[in-house]
Amino acid sequence: MTTRTEATASERGGSLRQQHVAEALAGYAFVAIPMVLFLIFNVGAILFAFVISVFDWGIRAGPREFLGFGNFEDALANPVFWKSVGNTVRYTVIVVPCQMALGLFLAVIVNQKIRGQTFFRAAFYFPAIASSAAITVLFIYIMQPEGLFNSFRNVLGPLDPFGALGIAENHPWLGHSTTALESVMALNIWTTSGTMMLFYLASLQTIPRETYEAAEMDGANAWDAFWRITFPLLRPGHFFVATISVIGSLQIFDQAFVAGGLSGEPNNALSTMVLFIARQVRENVDMGFAAAVGVLLFFLIMAVTLVQRRLFGAAPTWY
Amino acid sequence: MRQKLLVSSFGMLLLLAACAPGPGASAPDSEESGAPQGSGGAAAECLGEGTVIFSGWEAGPAEGDLLEQMIADFEERCPNITVDYQPAADYDAAMIANFSAATVPDTFYVNSTRAPEWIDEGFLLPLDDYLSQAGVDVSTFYPNYLDAFKGPDGQIYGLPKDASTLVLFYNPDMLEAAGVEPPTNWEELQSAAEALTSDDVTGLCLQTGLDRALAFVYQAGGSIYNEDFTEVTFDSPETREALDYYLSFFENDTGQTPVELGSDWCGQAFGEEKVAMTFEGNWLIPTLEDTYPDVPFEMAEMPQGKEQATLAFTVSYSIGADSENPDAGWSLLSYLTGPEGMETWTSLGLALPARSDVAVPEGRDALIAGNDYARPWRFTSGFGDVESAFNNAMTAAVEGTGGTDEIVQATSEAAQGTVE
Numbered sequence: 071m072t073t074r075t076e077a078t079a080s081e082r083g084g085s086l087r088q089q090h091v092a093e094a095l096a097g098y099a100f101v102a103i104p105m106v107l108f109l110i111f112n113v114g115a116i117l118f119a120f121v122i123s124v125f126d127w128g129i130r131a132g133p134r135e136f137l138g139f140g141n142f143e144d145a146l147a148n149p150v151f152w153k154s155v156g157n158t159v160r161y162t163v164i165v166v167p168c169q170m171a172l173g174l175f176l177a178v179i180v181n182q183k184i185r186g187q188t189f190f191r192a193a194f195y196f197p198a199i200a201s202s203a204a205i206t207v208l209f210i211y212i213m214q215p216e217g218l219f220n221s222f223r224n225v226l227g228p229l230d231p232f233g234a235l236g237i238a239e240n241h242p243w244l245g246h247s248t249t250a251l252e253s254v255m256a257l258n259i260w261t262t263s264g265t266m267m268l269f270y271l272a273s274l275q276t277i278p279r280e281t282y283e284a285a286e287m288d289g290a291n292a293w294d295a296f297w298r299i300t301f302p303l304l305r306p307g308h309f310f311v312a313t314i315s316v317i318g319s320l321q322i323f324d325q326a327f328v329a330g331g332l333s334g335e336p337n338n339a340l341s342t343m344v345l346f347i348a349r350q351v352r353e354n355v356d357m358g359f360a361a362a363v364g365v366l367l368f369f370l371i372m373a374v375t376l377v378q379r380r381l382f383g384a385a386p387t388w389y
Numbered sequence: 390m391r392q393k394l395l396v397s398s399f400g401m402l403l404l405l406a407a408c409a410p411g412p413g414a415s416a417p418d419s420e421e422s423g424a425p426q427g428s429g430g431a432a433a434e435c436l437g438e439g440t441v442i443f444s445g446w447e448a449g450p451a452e453g454d455l456l457e458q459m460i461a462d463f464e465e466r467c468p469n470i471t472v473d474y475q476p477a478a479d480y481d482a483a484m485i486a487n488f489s490a491a492t493v494p495d496t497f498y499v500n501s502t503r504a505p506e507w508i509d510e511g512f513l514l515p516l517d518d519y520l521s522q523a524g525v526d527v528s529t530f531y532p533n534y535l536d537a538f539k540g541p542d543g544q545i546y547g548l549p550k551d552a553s554t555l556v557l558f559y560n561p562d563m564l565e566a567a568g569v570e571p572p573t574n575w576e577e578l579q580s581a582a583e584a585l586t587s588d589d590v591t592g593l594c595l596q597t598g599l600d601r602a603l604a605f606v607y608q609a610g611g612s613i614y615n616e617d618f619t620e621v622t623f624d625s626p627e628t629r630e631a632l633d634y635y636l637s638f639f640e641n642d643t644g645q646t647p648v649e650l651g652s653d654w655c656g657q658a659f660g661e662e663k664v665a666m667t668f669e670g671n672w673l674i675p676t677l678e679d680t681y682p683d684v685p686f687e688m689a690e691m692p693q694g695k696e697q698a699t700l701a702f703t704v705s706y707s708i709g710a711d712s713e714n715p716d717a718g719w720s721l722l723s724y725l726t727g728p729e730g731m732e733t734w735t736s737l738g739l740a741l742p743a744r745s746d747v748a749v750p751e752g753r754d755a756l757i758a759g760n761d762y763a764r765p766w767r768f769t770s771g772f773g774d775v776e777s778a779f780n781n782a783m784t785a786a787v788e789g790t791g792g793t794d795e796i797v798q799a800t801s802e803a804a805q806g807t808v809e
Contacts, residue, residue, distance in 0.1 A: 129489045130511050130710070149802075150778070215651040245648030247788060333777040336648070336784040352481050353773030355506045 116368065122361035129357055141362035151363065153338045154346040155370075157251055161342070162319040162374075168259045169315045170308070173266025178296070180267070181274050191271070195264035202261065206328040209257050213243035244329050247337035254325050254340065262318070266311050273307025274300070309382035313375060320371050323348070343367050434523065434723055435467035437716025442473050444494035446480035451675065452739055459733050463724045470717045488512045493709030495718030496725075499547050501537040501703045501767040502776075508540040509770050514708040515544035519719045529728075531760050534703040534743045537767040547705025548726040549743035551735060553670035554759030555604055555699045557689045563590065563665040571689040572666075575608075575634060578692040582643035585665040593644040594655035594667040595635065597787055599779040599800075600700065600766060601668055605631040607764055608694030613804055618769040621804040624797050631694070632793040639787050646787055660684055670702060671741050671756055688755040701763035703743060771807040778803035 123142070126135040145151050180191045197205065212218045220240055223230040233239065243253045277300060285295050323344040326334065332349050334341025343363065350360035448456055460472045475494060477483035481503065487493045488510070499507055507513055520527060527535055530549055538547035557578075559571055567585050572578040582592030595601065606612065611628035614621060638644025645664070652658035655667040660681035668691065677686055691699040706725055708718045724730045728746055735742045738750035741757070749757050768775070782799040785791040 128510055129485060130491065150774075215649070217651075240651075242648045242651070245646075247784060247790075333773075333780060335780065337781045337788070337790075338777075349773065349777070352485060353506075353777075354771050355485065355510050356771070 119361045119364050119368075122357055123365045124362075125358050127357040127361070129351075129355055137358065141359045142366070144359060145363050145366060150334075150338060150341060151346060154334070154341040154343050157334075157339070157341055158320055158322065158343045161251060161255060161322055162316060165255050165258055165319045166312065166315045168255075169262055169266050169319075170311055172259060172263040173311060174270050174304075176263060176267040177270035177274055178300070181271060191267075194267055197261040198264040198268075200261075202324045203328050205261055206257065206325045209253075209325075210244055210329060213253055215240040215242045215245075217243075219243065245336055247339040250330060250336055250339040254322075254329055257325055258319075258322070262315070266315065269311050269314070270304070270307055273304050273310070277303045305382060309378065312378055312382065316374055316378065317371055320367065320374070343370075434720055434727075435470060436519075436523075436720045437714055437718075438469040439714055439717055440471045440473050441496055441714055441717045441721045442475055442494040443496045443721060444475045444477055444484075445498035447476045447478055449675070449739075451737060455734055455737065455739070459725060459730050462729070462733065463721060466724065467717075467720055470720055472721060484512075488709075488711070491711045493711045495712040495714050496706055496708055496721045498550065499538070499705045499707045501534075501705070501765060502772065504538050504546065504705070504767055505770045505772065507707075508538075508546050511710055513546040514710045514712060514715055515540065515542070515546055516548070516708065516719070516722075517544045519723070520545060523719075523723060525723065529744045529746050530726075531743060531745060533701050533760065533763055533765050537703055537765040538705045538707070547707035548722060549703045550706050550726060551731070551740035552701060552703040552743040552760075553672060553741050554701050554756050554763040555601070555668050555670050555691060556755045556759060557666060557691055558659055558669055558673060558686055559666045559689065560659070560662065560685060561687050562685050563662075567665075571687070572692045573689070574693045578666075579637070579643070582638060582666065583641070586643045590662070591643065591645045591650065591664045592666060593638055594647060594650060594652075594658045594664040595638055595644040596655055597646055597780055597783040599776045599783075600702075602632070602635050602779070602783065604668070604691060604698060604700045605635050605694065607698035607700075608691070608696055609634070610695050613775065613800070614768065614808070619808055621801055621808060623801045623804055627695075628797060629793050632796055634694075636786055636793065646784075649787075659686070671738075671753065675739050688753075690755045690758050697762045699759045699763045700766050701759070702766045769807050775800060775803040775807060 124136065124138055124140075125133040126137055126140075128134055176194050180187055180194065184190075214220075223232060224239055226233075232241075237249070241249065243249050281299050281303070282295055285299055290298065321344055322342050326340040326342050326345055327348070330336065330340030330345075332345065332352060334345055334349075344367070347360045347363050347367070350356045350363065443460070456474065460474060464470065464472060480498070481500075484493075484497070488507075493512075499513065519525075527545065527548075531552065534549040534552045535545065538545060538549065540546050557571065563585055564571065564581070567581075569581045569584050570577070572581045578593075585592035603613070606628050609627040609631035611623070611625050611631055613623045639646075645658075647654050647658055650658045650663050652661060652663065655664070656669050656673040656676055658664050659667045659669075659673070660677055662684055677684060691697075706722045708715050708722060712718050725734070726744075728744070731742050731744060731747045734740055735747060735750065738753065741753060742749060779796060779800040782791060782796040786793070786796055
């Protein structure tokens with residue numbers, strides 16, 4: 071009897087170990103496919119960009135001359151590069167907090183048990199599904215001198231806040247260098263708020279209901295509950311949303327490209343770092359210089375992400 | 390990796406050259422007979438065989454019809470060559486990707502502004518061997534246009550497919566109502582713009598781009614570079630005079646940008662009758678005829694400054710250095726840029742011929758007159774930065790946050806970066 075049990079146990083144990091190994095192998099095999107693609111087309115491409123950035127690199131001829139940090143020096147001495155960096159940073163500093171606040175606000179609202187909850191979730195998410203190029207084209211029409219936005223301002227008449235700021239009633243929002251970037255900011259805050267809402271919504275579900283019940287027993291109102299429970303417990307959510315939002319903002323390209331073309335019109339107001347890189351390749355066919363700017367952007371994003379980790383603590387834990 | 394690819398494709402070329410009859414090898418009999426043979430056999434200009442991949446940016450419907458007809462005519466003439474027409478959206482970006490992958494169309498468009506980079510980067514095949522073997526007389530092309538596709542080595546890297554100069558477009562009804570004659574010089578242009586400006590209409594639509602303003606710089610006797618692009622000459626009293634003049638239209642509100650007018654470009658503003666005059670090329674005519682058939686328009690040569698000058702825009706057909714079928718690509722190229730092909734292409738007036746032996750569509754006198762004194766819109770590698778620096782500084786000046794000094798400084802600085 072004992073021997074039999076032992077035999078079965080060891081037998082079972084062996085098969086379990088085998089099963090484990092087989093399972094692990096299958097797991098690695100499945101992971102291997104995307105991993106190899108990731109290593110070649112992401113990590114490999116990034117490393118290759120580092121190589122290109124120290125050469126005078128012809129797109130057809132390959133490396134022509136080793137320049138060391140020459141391309142980087144050229145970039146740092148280029149006024150349009152700095153203008154592009156300035157635009158990108160300004161864009162990020164304004165867009166990220168607005169996106170996060172709006173995303174959180176929408177998430178808290180649609181997280182309530184209200185009638186038509188599903189409809190509102192879908193409606194708020196909708197702009198994120200539409201193609202950014204299509205939305206930008208629409209936006210260009212709205213913001214034209216005789217577009218919908220200015221017509222709306224005319225209806226408001228003396229109540230129009232922009233008129234009070236001295237902005238003409240037929241102001242070309244995207245065509246004037248003082249408002250072009252701000253207009254694209256507004257566009258992007260609107261279109262991406264739905265995505266941010268979705269992330270926050272997922273994060274909101276992780277907060278245990280008992281916490282709220284306990285707070286209610288202690289006499290906390292909804293306002294207190296939000297600021298003392300929801301907001302601090304959303305910390306992993308904040309980190310995730312902030313990281314996604316910052317990276318997306320630093321890489322702003324498509325809306326600026328559709329609205330201002332490759333040269334970042336008007337007056338470089340829509341010149342962003344990625345647009346600057348694209349221009350170096352498409353117009354000047356200068357791969358080394360473009361790669362150098364890409365490397366600088368890489369370090370900028372990495373630095374900002376590290377600072378964020380400091381601010382929000384370690385990597386988020388989802389439970 | 391790319392090196393290897395290059396070496397192997399070069400090897401392939403050599404092999405091809407060794408196996409296939411070289412350029413002109415099949416020519417002798419027909420050369421003796423003089424005239425090209427009919428559809429019965431391959432004519433003298435049918436070098437190579439197989440498929441030619443032919444690419445360009447997307448054509449409008451009418452242009453597409455003409456292209457199809459030209460391709461059909463060519464295939465009838467050269468029955469052993471088939472044309473695979475593959476137009477590309479976002480053409481420059483698509484072509485850069487093609488060049489880097491070394492899989493390029495055989496025959497394709499090259500915009501004259503892109504020519505310097507594309508030649509320097511070795512994207513294009515020099516055509517001199519083909520030209521001399523086929524005995525093409527390049528002097529029938531207007532030199533302004535042909536020169537745009539000459540490399541620093543003096544070789545020709547493309548033959549112009551069509552061309553247009555800039556002229557003054559004006560609305561004759563508006564001019565008549567204001568009692569003004571079409572302006573012929575700077576003073577007349579200024580007074581005409583003033584007389585034509587009213588509450589509803591602005592006298593002149595002016596773009597902030599260097600591709601318009603440079604005509605005025607040339608008219609004043611200024612320039613961006615010296616002749617061989619080794620020195621920047623932009624900062625001169627002549628340039629400043631031209632820029633002051635150009636900006637004066639914005640200052641006294643007799644000229645507006647398309648942005649201010651709420652149009653995509655000046656051609657549209659002219660069609661919408663928001664302005665009485667603007668500077669455009671032949672490309673505006675089909676737009677006006679199709680989209681704004683009721684808007685009257687006439688053309689005059691560019692008003693004169695100290696000199697008579699205008700800009701010329703052209704596009705070539707070229708062959709890729711990595712083309713797999715350059716011989717057949719050449720056959721197509723030489724047909725398209727030849728008198729027959731170009732006659733078909735320009736027959737509807739959608740484009741103007743780049744060679745002097747092709748008849749010009751009616752009513753294009755002003756555009757053609759410019760061929761004698763136009764300067765090609767073609768500079769040196771890296772010119773995109775110069776154009777962009779100028780355009781941005783000009784936009785700032787129009788918005789009132791800069792002026793001639795800033796434009797001259799920004800443009801000269803950017804241009805300096807292209808001559809070093």
